[in-house]
Each structure stands twice: as structure tokens, then as C-alpha cells.
Amino acid sequence: MHARQTVDINDEAGVRINKSFRSLVCEAGGYDNISFIERDVRNYIGKQRKSLCKDGDGQALIRHFSQMRELNNNFFFDIDMDENNRICNVFWADARSRAACQDFGDVVSFDTTYLTNKYDMPFAPFVGVNHHGQSILLGCGLVSCEDTSTIVWLFKCWHRCMSNVEPDGIVTDQCKAMMNTIKVVFPNTKHRWCLWHIMKKVPKKLQGYTNYKPMKTELKKLVYDSICVNDFELGWVDFITKYDLNANEWLCTLYDERHRWVPCYLKSHFWAGMSTTQRSEGMNAFFDGFINSSTTLQKFIAQYDNELRQKAKKEFEADFASANTTVACGFQSPIERQFQLEYTRQI
Template sequence: MEFENDDIAYEFYNTYAGHVGFSVRKSWHDKSSTTNVIRTKKFVCSKAGYKDKSKEQCQRKRADTRVGCLAEMTIKISANGKYVVSSFEDAHNHELVTPSKAHLLRSQRKITEGQKAQIDILNDSGIRPKSGHEVMSRQAGGRQCLSFGQKDYKNYLRSKRMQSIQEGDTGAILQYLQDKQMENPSFFYAIQVDEDEMITNIFWADARSILDYHYFGDVVCFDTTFKTNSYGRPFAPFVGVNHHKQTVVFGAALLYDETSETFEWLFETFKRAMSGKEPKTILTDQCAAIISAIGKVFTNSIHRLCVWHMYQNAAKHLSHVFQGSKTFKKDFGKCVYD
């Protein structure tokens, strides 16, 4: 059997793996130093090898997914420039998944063009990834019938959103932040990138903001203005009040999403920018992801809900009570402030 290139060989082996019931990954390859052409390439079962536990530094221990499976397919280039199979091993030392669940394996998960179009429509309608994935799962007859998971859904939106930021824009952002730091070394900025080295989150604070936080950072109000900029990214300012009752900005961020992991990174970065000082009190809305991140990062801070958001929610859910009672507004105010 011959293959025109190594990508076709990989697709062949991955298709075979889907029928058998395992996931595959690319193990290693050997390139010619003169022509840069791949001479040999090896594809293995995703459970091949063992995890290097000496490099594991995260507090959350992950389950061992590699069990030393020897199943593999190796190809090498032939004289006519095509690739042939040089070795093949089909024995596995672990259980294989059933055909009904094979499409959920990592290398088998795919989002079709039609599904991408539907995801775009759901996202443009303001439906969050978790809810959007649930909608598509119901349409497919259940999660087990959908060819991708919730994480794949989010990754697709992330890739599309990152592509919408043109390379010139990314370079301009980095150049601007670097120029600001050159003007004043106290200017602080941090950038988080994903596994594809694409920018996901950006935080910055100038010298004045850092100094203001030193004097007036006992109480911080944090909120995200969702997708009001041209890139559709949440804008998240840290603000407070000075001794003249004027609003001061302690820092700001452009975020990819509003997940707990994103807010944890942001709060850790903010604390690092402010030399480890935590606010005594932080005011936010009722976002569960923000509340979770505060509990993990600002362990010495008191968290309180923003009064404006409380009144907004009250007006939304209790409007009939406000209209039907002359004293409810006063009573509600006492509950909030007293």
C-alpha cells in the first residue's frame, strides 16, 4: 500500500483506528537535513508510552492515560517519492471502545462545515457554548450522537475569534504595549497564549494605575462589559474611588471568555502587577465563574455583590412587586444597606 504523502497516511490510520476503537497520535518523524523531506514517520495509539511524572508540577493530578500500548504504524519514503508501511503492530494492552462511542475519541472528533455554520449562528445569537452544545446534542439525539464535545465547540469559537484579529492588529497591540513599557518601565502588561501560541487574554496597568491602587485599592469594583468592542471580546476593568470620590482605573483586560480559568489567570496577574496586594473588598456581579476565581486567588478579600446589579436584577424579576407596593422599594433598600 502506498500513500501520496504523510497526511494521507495519517488519515488512513486514523480511519482504521476509528473502526477498531482507539485514538491515535503522531509520535515522531525523521527529516532529511538537505531536502527537509520527511523520510520516516510513526503513528501510535494514544495510550502509547508513559507519562513523565517528574515534569508534573500542577496541583490537580491528572489520570494516567498512557499505559505503554505498542500498537503503531510506521511509514517510510520509497524511491518513487511515495510512502509505504514499514512496520505495523495491531495488538493493544488496554480495552478498546465500542463502535457506538468511537466518534468521541480525541482523534476521531470532528466538526463538519454544516455544524460550524450552526455554531456560528448560535454564537451570533448570544447563546453561550455550554447551552449551544446542549442544543446541538438534542438535535443529534443525545451527546453520544454528536461527533464533538463541548471543549471542541469552545476551541472552534476560539480559533475563529483569534483569526478575526488580523496579524497586523496583533503586532500593533504588542508594539503598543512594548512602547508604553519603554516609555515607563513601571508600565505592566501580561499576555496569555493558548497551545497554538495564539493570544487569548491581555492585561495592562500603567504606572498611575498601580500608584492609585497602592493608595485607594482597599475596595475594587470588577465587571465585564461583554462584547462591546469590535473584536467581540469581554472588556474587564478594575476600578475604584479616590479621596475626591472620583473614579480611578487600576487596570484593564481584554479576555477571550468568561470562564473560571480565565478569571483565575486575570486575578493572579492583577495581584502580581500590584506586588501581591489584595483588595480588602471586591465588588462584582453574580457571575459564578468570577466568584469561584475570587475564592481561589483573593483568599484574604471580602467579596460583595454590586448594588447596581442587585437593583437591576430586582427590577427585572420583582417589577410587579415594586409596582404593587408603595413601601417595597424602601424595605428592599433597608435589606441591602442595613
């Protein structure tokens, strides 16, 4: 407790973290007399800086959520506090998102790469696809860090909010914390890595090789064009042998986890057309323009509510178009006529 108080005071006074740590070492009489390292101090300060309870914004957030619940009992929120009763992580979902999850929560995209408000906290939306092929919000979190315990807390909140129903599939990046979390919280959910993020790393990981250009072409062909698992397995062995890549650690790791990202291993599972987290990234784009680094937490939540209303309006418009117009058949096939009756215009 004394060390935390000292670090907090020094941080407020603008003292660098390494100097704060050295002062604690000197006070304790050497490195052997303290039970933490400089990295622990950096992690502690990082969390303190990202805590939400600043300038009354945390209290305003709680009031806003309480008002939303008064308007509709199905509004769900949960708040994670630290030992000093400061807000660290937040999750919420309105009644419409919870209802949509019953129909469209079987496949979810989850991505935390979008930083939004002035607290520099990752915005973590759960994104699905509706019957018009539109991206829909199925709940949202703001988290202070992306370690396993935080992501577990967030996923458990979403799980409770959605009546403890696991999604059939979830698409994320390669984050190790995400893998660990899904194993714990959603043990029966099929976990898929974002294919776009993996293929984006190819230049960085392989550009140093002499035969980089043909190597890149063959790898893409192998990943995207393999019809079945056997084709990929044989092709991978040929590819690795041809370019002498047995020592490439990145490729070895990818091969070990091939069932998470190579399309031919995943095509028998329903993914609602998703192989990447671009649904999440597309959702983030909706907030660009009215969310910036100075946006307060309360303003962000209000803008999020506005965005939900806009998306609901687009869904209503698509519902109306599907109910009142018919896509003409190209042939006289009975199955095509069945599609006319059963599917939306977009699908």
C-alpha cells in the first residue's frame, strides 16, 4: 500500500516511472527487499491512468445506465471496480441488442483494436450479422487493458446478458488472452482467427527471403484455393520443403493452429459469411467523425445510443423493402421461387 501511494503521488507530480521505482528500491535498501519489479509498477500506473472515475465521469456513467434501466428493465450493464472503487471496465447492452442476439448471436465478431475516448480505453463491441447482411451490435464493453482476466470478465458479462447461451462461432484476432478466455467461458464455441490479419503479416514475416514473390503467391494460392484438408496438408509440405522453411517459427505456429484460420478446415461450420473481424472494424468506422481523443465517457455512451437508433432505422427500411418487393426469378426453378418467399432481398 505504501509503495502504491508513493507511485501515485510521484505520477501525479510528473516523476518518471523508472525514477519512482528506483526511489522505492533505495528506500527498501535494495532490489532483494521488494517483492515487485519495474514492469509491475508500469502496469499499475497504466491501469490507474486508464481508470474511468475522472472528473465525475464515472458517476455520470452510472447515473446514465440507471436511467436506461428505468426506461427498460431489459437494459443490462455491469461495472468492474478496482480495490479503490474506481471503474476499470464496463459492459452494457440495450434491450434491442439482447433481443437480436436470440436470432443472430450464433456467430460473433469481437475486436478490441479501436481506441475511442479520452481515457485511451479499447472499445470492445460484440458484432453479429442480421437477416439483411447488416452488421448489428450485440453488446459493448470498454476495458482498461487486454489481459486474460479482463477479457474473461467481459465475456462472462456478455454470456450472462445473453441468457448464458454460447455462440456457435466467434471470430477474433490471434490474441493469446482471447484464446484462453474462449476456452474458459465458451468451451463449446468454434474459435476462428481473422484471416485478413494473418495474411497481412506475410510481407513482414517472409520478405527477407530471396524467393519472396513466388513464395507469397504460392502461399496465398495454398490458403485460398485448397478445396479440402488433404489438398492443404500435401500442399503445405511441398511449400515448406520447396523453400526450405522448416526453421520459420511463424509458419510453424500457424500450421499448428491451422484449424483456426485456413478456410478448408472451417467451411463445414456456419460463419454467417465472416472469415475476418472486418465487421467489427466496419462498426468502429461508424463512430469516426463524432468520437475523438477528447470525447468524454458519457458523451461516448450517448453517441453509441444514437448509432443503435440509426442501425435500427436501416433495419426497418430493409424489412419494409423485403416485405413489399420481390426479386425477380432468373429461371423457372421451384427452388428459386422458394427463395423468393423465404429470404430477404439482400440474402
